[in-house]
Amino acid sequence: MTEMTEKRRAFIEISGERSSGKTGLILSELAQATARREFCAVIDATDSFDPVSARNAGVDLNHILWICCTGKLDSALKAADYILHAGGFSHVVLDICDIRPEIVARIPRSYWFRFRFATEKSGAVFLLITPVPCSGAGSSAAVECVREKVEWSGSPEYRLLETVCARTLIRKAFRSAAMIKAGNRGITLENILNSKHK
Amino acid sequence: MFCCIYAIDKDNSDYQALVAFASRFSPLVEETGGDSVVLDLEGTELLNGPFTDFPGRITRLAEREGMAVRAAVAANPDAAFHAAHGLPESVFIEPGKEAEYLGDLPVENISHLLADITVERLGEIVGTLNSWGISTFGPLAALPTTGISERLGPEGVRIQQLAKGKTRRSIIVKSTGAVFSLSERLEHPVSSRETLLLVLAGYLEKLTAYLKAHHLAAAGFELETRLADGSTYARKIQFPSPIKEYRTLKKILELEIEGFSPSSPVTWVRLELNPGKTRMIQSGLFTPDTPEPEKTELVLARIGKIVGQGKIGSPEVENSHRPDPVRIKRFDTGSVFRKNRHMDQSPSARKQPATRKLRPPLAVMVWMGENRPIRVQTTDSGIRKGVSGKVLVSAGPWLTSGEWWSKGKWEREEWDLQLSDGTICRVYHDLQSNRWYLDAIYD
Numbered sequence: 001m002t003e004m005t006e007k008r009r010a011f012i013e014i015s016g017e018r019s020s021g022k023t024g025l026i027l028s029e030l031a032q033a034t035a036r037r038e039f040c041a042v043i044d045a046t047d048s049f050d051p052v053s054a055r056n057a058g059v060d061l062n063h064i065l066w067i068c069c070t071g072k073l074d075s076a077l078k079a080a081d082y083i084l085h086a087g088g089f090s091h092v093v094l095d096i097c098d099i100r101p102e103i104v105a106r107i108p109r110s111y112w113f114r115f116r117f118a119t120e121k122s123g124a125v126f127l128l129i130t131p132v133p134c135s136g137a138g139s140s141a142a143v144e145c146v147r148e149k150v151e152w153s154g155s156p157e158y159r160l161l162e163t164v165c166a167r168t169l170i171r172k173a174f175r176s177a178a179m180i181k182a183g184n185r186g187i188t189l190e191n192i193l194n195s196k197h198k
Numbered sequence: 199m200f201c202c203i204y205a206i207d208k209d210n211s212d213y214q215a216l217v218a219f220a221s222r223f224s225p226l227v228e229e230t231g232g233d234s235v236v237l238d239l240e241g242t243e244l245l246n247g248p249f250t251d252f253p254g255r256i257t258r259l260a261e262r263e264g265m266a267v268r269a270a271v272a273a274n275p276d277a278a279f280h281a282a283h284g285l286p287e288s289v290f291i292e293p294g295k296e297a298e299y300l301g302d303l304p305v306e307n308i309s310h311l312l313a314d315i316t317v318e319r320l321g322e323i324v325g326t327l328n329s330w331g332i333s334t335f336g337p338l339a340a341l342p343t344t345g346i347s348e349r350l351g352p353e354g355v356r357i358q359q360l361a362k363g364k365t366r367r368s369i370i371v372k373s374t375g376a377v378f379s380l381s382e383r384l385e386h387p388v389s390s391r392e393t394l395l396l397v398l399a400g401y402l403e404k405l406t407a408y409l410k411a412h413h414l415a416a417a418g419f420e421l422e423t424r425l426a427d428g429s430t431y432a433r434k435i436q437f438p439s440p441i442k443e444y445r446t447l448k449k450i451l452e453l454e455i456e457g458f459s460p461s462s463p464v465t466w467v468r469l470e471l472n473p474g475k476t477r478m479i480q481s482g483l484f485t486p487d488t489p490e491p492e493k494t495e496l497v498l499a500r501i502g503k504i505v506g507q508g509k510i511g512s513p514e515v516e517n518s519h520r521p522d523p524v525r526i527k528r529f530d531t532g533s534v535f536r537k538n539r540h541m542d543q544s545p546s547a548r549k550q551p552a553t554r555k556l557r558p559p560l561a562v563m564v565w566m567g568e569n570r571p572i573r574v575q576t577t578d579s580g581i582r583k584g585v586s587g588k589v590l591v592s593a594g595p596w597l598t599s600g601e602w603w604s605k606g607k608w609e610r611e612e613w614d615l616q617l618s619d620g621t622i623c624r625v626y627h628d629l630q631s632n633r634w635y636l637d638a639i640y641d
Contacts, residue, residue: 017620018583018585018619018620018621018622018639018641019620019621019622019623019639019640019641020620020641021552021641022641023552023553023554023641024551024552024641026552027552038487039488039489039531046557046582047555047557048554048555048556048557048639049513049554049555050524050552050553050554050555050638051513051514051515051524052515052522052523052524052553053550053552053553054513054552055515056550057552061512061513061514061515062512062530063512064512064513065510065511065512065529066510066511066512066513066526067501067505067509067510068505068509068510068526069505069509070505070506070509071580071582072505075504075505078501078504079501079504079505082497082500082501083497083501086489086493086494086497087487087489087490087493088487088488088489088490088493088494088531089489090487097554097641098554098556098582098583098639099582099583100582100583101583123487131583147620150591150616150622152591152593152616154593158593159591159592159593159614160593161551161593161614161622161640163551164551164622164640164641
């Protein structure tokens with residue numbers, strides 16, 4: 001119970017390069033949360049959230065608050081702050097994944113500490129998806145997604161993209177690694193973060 | 199529970215007398231169709247006795263007053279309406295058994311007012327149903343909803359819901375005459391937004407207290423101002439759930455007029471609060487926390503100011519084959535108490551990798567070799583990172599097109615590519631403009 005409560009008030013950073021399974025992991029987490037009829041907020045810095053893909057992953061879109069920031073990073077950070085302080089959302093996702101790493105690296109560290117304190121107070125899980133690790137000591141856990149392989153089916157002339165296999169490395173607070181397939185249902189952050197104890 | 203009282207001899211009866219008669223049993227009375235009224239009986243058990251005996255008692259009391267009526271009590275107003283109109287005697291319908299009671303009614307009995315369509319359109323649909331051999335509510339209710347939707351559209355689905363007795367709506371109560379509005383010609387014209395807000399805050403405080411005295415909350419507000427130069431400024435806001443807290447309303451009003459800078463002094467103002475029923479929801483002990491509607495409304499208004507209206511809400515996937523068939527609807531925390539329609543759908547048979555869309559699609563340069571892309575290159579766009587690299591694996595082309603009958607026509611050739619920089623993406627060749635775009639990234 002204590003473990004769960006702690007994770008409820010967690011700021012988890014998920015980093016990784018493109019096509020490394022970050023979005024699949026987040027959608028899986030949102031699907032689990034919305035299945036429990038919890039409300040989640042997605043703060044989308046570059047309007048890249050795909051509701052069709054989310055629906056296919058099992059996310060109940062009625063329980064999602066989607067904030068499109070149309071490439072304005074400062075708006076995304078302000079919106080995340082408002083949402084965290086409002087409370088009532090079980091998961092708050094800040095997606096700055098498509099922003100150039102050099103811009104992400106320039107975000108002041110004080111933001112991440114502010115988000116962490118707000119997260120601890122609101123009881124939400126704050127998930128930061130970023131191209132490069134940036135939150136430093138601000139986050140309570142950090143996960144890095146690494147692409148393993150891409151599975152294609154069919155003959156060379158008529159191929160079909162099947163799945164993207166990725167590995168998650170726990171960069172902070174946890175030391176184990178778990179092999180996941182991006183987009184797999186049932187794989188959640190909780191499973192990954194607990195994998196060391198199993 | 200709802201009760202419908204139907205005047206059987208409508209030609210010789212006084213409709214206003216029927217409304218006055220119904221108002222003795224409940225303060226919430228809807229005047230439906232010119233020959234009947236619908237009452238909201240919630241919370242009136244102590245006044246009216248058990249709901250099971252209510253229809254019979256109503257009929258007897260009406261008879262004593264010289265009115266021939268038939269009453270029906272049901273869990274929703276539409277089922278009560280159809281039962282009162284169609285069944286031979288007054289009846290109490292147990293919740294969940296609406297379809298049983300209504301099953302034998304002819305489909306011609308469906309009210310066009312409740313179906314929200316014209317009499318002609320209802321006649322067409324009834325004709326179609328008759329040609330299928332369906333003449334009563336029961337067989338209509340048993341038809342698959344998807345098939346009805348495909349053949350008769352949303353109107354057909356609404357009609358089927360009426361036949362099932364499964365509709366959900368609030369009754370529309372005729373206004374009691376109370377108007378929660380204040381307007382005034384200002385003695386000293388106001389030239390700054392801050393001063394105007396002070397004036398409006400005073401009005402708002404009075405109106406909120408007035409609403410509270412009527413056990414109501416504000417479901418929205420309308421603001422209208424006239425300026426000295428003859429121009430006007432008006433705002434109209436509707437809340438997803440009624441708010442009764444003065445401070446919250448004041449903050450929302452403040453955010454709403456934040457962008458208003460009067461070109462000349464304001465000489466006249468009017469503020470009206472639209473009344474709504476106060477929210478009375480007792481969450482379960484084990485149900486997850488939900489955002490407080492009042493607080494959420496305020497936060498959404500604040501964020502809306504930052505990111506722009508129409509950029510915040512719940513995503514909704516449209517029923518279309520168009521690329522990116524997505525729109526944003528108003529975020530409503532009340533949906534937690536509604537049945538989850540999406541979860542009824544079977545999950546996608548094929549597990550697909552998650553995608554991230556590029557909005558708008560990023561223009562890319564594509565080099566072709568042997569009719570397949572061999573290299574893709576794009577530059578960074580604003581703060582977005584571009585892609586660049588040789589194509590290691592390609593799949594396609596997938597040809598799609600649609601809406602050739604409208605201006606939204608599209609025609610494209612899609613490719614799934616794995617690039618040397620590690621990106622797995624979907625690019626498409628727009629056959630109309632003969633240009634290539636990066637559409638999505640698999641992640």
